[in-house]
Amino acid sequence: MSRYDRAITVFSPDGHLFQVEYAQEAVKKGSTAVGVRGNNIVVLGVEKKSVAKLQEERTVRKICTMDDHVCMAFAGLTADARIIVNKARIECQSHRLTVEDPVTIEYITRYIATVKQRYTQSNGRRPFGLSALIMGFDYDGTPNLYQTDPSGTYHAWKANAIGRSAKTVREFLEEHYNADIAASDEETVKLAVKALLEVVQSGSKSMEIAIMKRNQPLKMLEVDEVEKMVTEIEKQKQEEAEKKQKKAKGSAT
Amino acid sequence: MAAFFGEVLPVISRAVEDEESEDEFINPEFIWKPSDDSGSKQFSPNWLVMAVGAVPAGFLQCHMELTNSLGNIVEINDSKEKTIIGFYSSTCGKVIYCISSTYILPDKLWCLIQKVFEVVHCGENTQVCLLDADTVYNYHTHSIAKLSLPFLRHLKTSKHPDVPDIDALSQPNMAKGLTAAVMSYCQLNKIAAALYICYTETVLPDAATLLAFSKLTGEEPFKTSKVPKEESLSRIKLYLQSPANNQTLYI
Numbered sequence: 001m002s003r004y005d006r007a008i009t010v011f012s013p014d015g016h017l018f019q020v021e022y023a024q025e026a027v028k029k030g031s032t033a034v035g036v037r038g039n040n041i042v043v044l045g046v047e048k049k050s051v052a053k054l055q056e057e058r059t060v061r062k063i064c065t066m067d068d069h070v071c072m073a074f075a076g077l078t079a080d081a082r083i084i085v086n087k088a089r090i091e092c093q094s095h096r097l098t099v100e101d102p103v104t105i106e107y108i109t110r111y112i113a114t115v116k117q118r119y120t121q122s123n124g125r126r127p128f129g130l131s132a133l134i135m136g137f138d139y140d141g142t143p144n145l146y147q148t149d150p151s152g153t154y155h156a157w158k159a160n161a162i163g164r165s166a167k168t169v170r171e172f173l174e175e176h177y178n179a180d181i182a183a184s185d186e187e188t189v190k191l192a193v194k195a196l197l198e199v200v201q202s203g204s205k206s207m208e209i210a211i212m213k214r215n216q217p218l219k220m221l222e223v224d225e226v227e228k229m230v231t232e233i234e235k236q237k238q239e240e241a242e243k244k245q246k247k248a249k250g251s252a253t
Numbered sequence: 254m255a256a257f258f259g260e261v262l263p264v265i266s267r268a269v270e271d272e273e274s275e276d277e278f279i280n281p282e283f284i285w286k287p288s289d290d291s292g293s294k295q296f297s298p299n300w301l302v303m304a305v306g307a308v309p310a311g312f313l314q315c316h317m318e319l320t321n322s323l324g325n326i327v328e329i330n331d332s333k334e335k336t337i338i339g340f341y342s343s344t345c346g347k348v349i350y351c352i353s354s355t356y357i358l359p360d361k362l363w364c365l366i367q368k369v370f371e372v373v374h375c376g377e378n379t380q381v382c383l384l385d386a387d388t389v390y391n392y393h394t395h396s397i398a399k400l401s402l403p404f405l406r407h408l409k410t411s412k413h414p415d416v417p418d419i420d421a422l423s424q425p426n427m428a429k430g431l432t433a434a435v436m437s438y439c440q441l442n443k444i445a446a447a448l449y450i451c452y453t454e455t456v457l458p459d460a461a462t463l464l465a466f467s468k469l470t471g472e473e474p475f476k477t478s479k480v481p482k483e484e485s486l487s488r489i490k491l492y493l494q495s496p497a498n499n500q501t502l503y504i
Contacts, residue, residue, distance in 0.1 A: 025390070026503070028454050028455055029502075029503040030504050031503075031504070032504045049504060060501075060504070062504055074504070075503075075504070076503065077502065077503060077504075078501055078502060078503065078504040081504060112400070164455065164459065165402075165454070166453065168401075168402075211448055235471070
């Protein structure tokens with residue numbers, strides 16, 4: 001294996017591009033990010049990194065806007081994220097100037113994925129160690145959520161997670177996401193919060209939630225709003241647990 | 254030298270004799286550095302608990318804080334005075350905790366083990382508990398997708414009683430490094446020892462990986478029945494927020 005994992009442009013005999021696969025491992029070292037798409041709202045939730053005492057917290061951000069109607073959450077190498085965000089922002093403005101229309105979410109996702117793929121096929125470069133969740137509304141009002149990974153692939157999702165413990169969060173989303181939740185803005189936001197609570201140990205203080213509604217700019221939820229939601233969710237969980245206990249006692253007797 | 258597929262292979266020229274550099278392998282010398290209180294005495298604990306690696310060390314440090322373990326009693330340093338293993342004692346003196354976060358070269362392991370057991374005397378009733386961690390990608394199984402991460406596996410010497418709650422480490426998976434060397438020593442010297450390996454997505458300590466060891470907290474030597482679970486969790490969070498765990502490379 002070591003003969004085929006040093007150069008990005010070399011396939012192994014069984015078809016692996018090890019540098020790309022290693023880049024996907026780098027993504028798992030980043031903290032969790034979750035995205036949920038509703039019918040009228042899109043939500044991004046991220047696990048906030050603990051900042052050092054003397055560090056300015058506002059400079060450590062996992063959610064960035066690309067344009068007024070597009071934003072992105074990412075997981076992986078911090079520096080790679082900065083480069084991709086800068087490229088994407090320039091592309092959004094370039095598109096506006098050239099075509100006189102804002103980018104569609106699919107267009108900017110495809111652009112980011114193309115940049116990433118180029119770095120998997122160039123000599124002397126390494127892939128970006130970054131996965132991104134890109135969300136927003138197209139000019140026709142359609143909400144979208146896309147995910148890209150270091151290989152340069154991209155897909156649309158109803159709900160997805162990236163970063164550490166992404167598998168656990170994705171399984172939670174698969175179990176709980178349905179059309180009724182997507183129809184309600186409040187339930188969509190709650191689903192993102194519940195999914196994050198599966199892996200975030202310290203509750204609302206370690207979370208950042210961003211929402212975007214049709215024709216509105218990105219809004220970061222305040223700490224007390226998130227706190228209130230988490231308290232409500234925990235109360236609901238407790239009530240459900242008590243109901244289950246009563247049922248179990250009832251069936252035992 | 255360029256190979257057929259465009260990769261560059263390092264080739265050492267046989268025409269030139271390399272001069273011996275200062276970085277060449279030097280015979281390992283491990284030095285005891287006792288704290289002022291312990292002097293040069295031997296320890297005969299009921300339990301020897303050794304944590305190797307960042308994740309087990311984090312769990313053990315949290316546990317030691319909860320049980321108010323005595324301070325550092327002795328260290329093993331290498332020839333450059335870098336700490337290889339730190340030893341700590343519980344307040345009752347029945348448990349010795351060892352923490353090692355340094356990578357030790359395989360050819361130095363046996364010397365190190367001899368040094369450890371020079372001072373820590375394991376009698377008939379002494380049990381050894383080893384904690385280690387590895388990434389799940391080094392775990393060989395038919396289907397990784399079916400495993401819920403993180404998970405624990407154990408290995409034990411023939412003198413150790415059965416471990417019912419945790420699955421055994423199955424072939425072809427192997428224990429490696431310092432913990433494997435200690436297990437070999439214990440098996441040869443008929444000491445009851447058990448090794449618990451935590452397989453995680455990442456070997457960086459985070460709440461999920463540290464809590465993976467919580468399966469052990471119901472049994473000795475980690476039983477802390479007087480400490481509520483919330484305090485354990487808050488200790489873990491404090492540990493994870495410490496400067497050692499704060500890094501900006503990944504976001």
